[in-house]
Amino acid sequence: MSLQRRLLVYLLLCAPLVWAVALLASADRARAEVNELFDTEIIRLARQVQVTLDGLPSQPAAGRVVAPARSSGAADLDDLALAVWNRQGQLLLVDREGVQLPHRPQAAGFVDLVLGGEEWRAYYLQAPEGEWLVAAGQRLHERDELVWDLIGSQLLPWVLVLPVLLAAMAWAVRQALAPVRVLAEDLQRRGADDLRPVPEAQAPTELRPLLGAMNGLFTRIETTLARERRFTADAAHELRTPLAVLRAQWDVQRHAASEAERRHAEAKLGAGLDRLDRLVSQMLLLSRVDASERLARTEPVDWAAVVEQAVSDVLPLAERRRIELGVDWPPEGSAPFPVQGDAALLGVLLRNLLDNAVRYAPEASAVTLRFSAETLAVENAGPALTPEALARLGERFHRTEGQAETGSGLGVSIAQRVAALHGLRLRHGPGAGGQGVVATLMRGADVA
Template sequence: MKRLSLSGRLRWMIIAVLIAVLLPIGLYSYNRTLKETRELLDGRLAQSARTLDVLVQHAGLDALRMPEQGLLVVPILGREAEEQLMHTRTYETEVGYQVFDMHNRMRLTTTNLAKLPLQPAPVSGFENHFFEGYGWRIFTLVDDVNNVVIRVGERDDSRRDITHALWLDLGLPQLVGLPLLAVLVGWAVKRGLRPLERLRQALASRAPGSRQPIQLDRSPQELQPVVDALNTQLERLEDALERERRFSADVAHELRTPLASTMIHLDGAMAAPLPADAQTALTSAQSGLARLARRIEQLLALARLEAGAAVGQRSEVDLIVVAMNVIDELAPLLGESGVEFAFAEHDDSLVIYGYEAAMAALLRNLIENAMHHVPLGGQVQLSMRRSQGATVIEVIDNGPGIPLERRASVFARFHRESSGGDGYGLGLSIVQRAAQLHNATIELLDAPSGRGLRVRVAIPGASFP
């Protein structure tokens, strides 16, 4: 079954509502008007009878009967003669009257009621009669003071003509107006939904990868929140796609060289004529695989941080607990490297609202970066504290440091400050991204001793619980 479009649903719902409202109103109006018309017609009969009674009182019954005639008969023109004479229909043939004396003798009548007999004991009021093929509505007025009975009648078909006219007057506009109204409603709904069509066209014509927000000129107020939400979702989608593309590029860029180097070492080990040469090549291959594993971990950490920015929810994070877990994780590497590490200054508890995985990645990479750039027997120090309304994290080493003019570029991906060592240019990029998730600032400063580097991360007070 084909589903109706939004415009079709609106059109049929509006038409159904109009029918549900107008039809009962029309029926009520018709019944009310018909009742009022009948009462008006009955009132006209009664008023005509009373008027005739007054005239009879002034003229006297004897004046109504001439000696040579036992009965006065008022002639009534036929319909054709009536229309020729009056040039219109006057309904003269459908109305008539009778006058009776105290002995129930007819003294005055119209032609069309001349043969309608009077009841033996007439009573004032309305009654219905079927006479000479027609139904009649009769009003009888019994005047006991003047000893006269007056009857005024009107044919039912005359009243039916009025009823039919009412049907046409009340029903025809609805019968003709509803289809016309349906067409106009369809046009109005289509015109009213034109902003949705413009939105569809804007989405269909949008270039892949475009970050240009959708803008609709003169869009309705109700549609603007939808457009804003769409722009937000499209921006998030482009961010996600950009993360995917960037991660793919990172993987392709960073894994190509260590894989090639490892393959060369393995090929050398297989082709080496002496066991010692083969062992040396295998050791180099193993070292290359270890570096490759660490590089993959850093790439995955970057991907997790990017994803956390999109879907992660902030929660309470105790930085002291996170730092202790990171130190435990890095303890074997710190022991093998011969670096002297100290968690020198910290509060008992430093709780912020943030992303635990991001803060763990920030601390891990700061410590690893410092550890890889200090000489054998060097020193790395971590401190965490509240200071001037912010949470301050500092990692200080006594390595060669970074010249002032090159400090701005070290946060770029895959930037290596030197060709030596096993750094991959991702550590500080991860630190920067984790800091951005917490609206934190990063400063690269000289170590207090004058030699080495001090990395200072300040998380603003807005992140405090």
């Protein structure tokens, strides 16, 4: 069910219900007012009769009945009754035949009665010395008839106006929901790549949180699409060269004139496949960490296990280049760089830092991993990087010229992204004495 139809159903149900409650409240109030009016008139009638009693004999006269005159007014005098008794309880005066108010010598004030199967309301008035008892009563049907006449006079206009009121409410609901329809039509007209923010300034207050959330979603989608386009373009560009090299090396291997030439071509082909494998793996890993908005899990990181795995991964390269790997742990009792995060991703970060340090360190030198309570640092003993090289460090697919080792230029970018996901920052700079390169992981979001 649409929101508009739901609102209309609620209004169409609630409006008559509220109207009926108001009608009952009006009927109750009208009944109270009518009762008060007629009670006052009965009291006044009884007192007027008592004033005229001085002219009556103290003994009853046979057949003394005062017949009321007929009136053309709204009230029917047949619904009224009057009776007077003396001290001995003898009836002195009655104004009608057929219905007679009962004699109640001890009564004073209003009394509800049932006479002839009908409800009456009577008022008994005692004389100051007790010589007279006057009773004036009225059939309650007269009061009910007047109340319902009053309610009916209000009910008819309300019944006639109710359809107009419901139509007006339906129009009001439709107009109130017009901004929602405008928003839906705007979104329907957009193309798949149109992620412009929806204007919020003219939107109703109730829709602004929704529009803000939608605009935030559009921004995230646009960022994701831009990242995917950049990744696709980078992949197409970077994969073109190694594939062309592999094709050339395969042609050389097929047309080799001697066994030595063939083995040399096979070695080149194997190295090219290794480089392509590393490039594809790094690109897929970069795509995964780039797509992550937050960590899937967080737990205290066991650096001993992470370091063991990372060192094992880079050990073949270190042995080939005769690089000595060392780990400098903090003193006993001091926790090494406590971090809450994803141990697998932090292992990727550490492996990339160690791999870069080993690849670009001079052969037969050392790479050291140092822990403290606030930092994690990886340093090598190679030549310091120039300011230009430091500025471009982390740029994707960029590798410093003159490097003999193969690489994809993605390791630092992956490490920076993993650090950002953990609320950490990665800094590169020269080592002690201005020599070597130190990659330092520390707390605090990277704002550079």
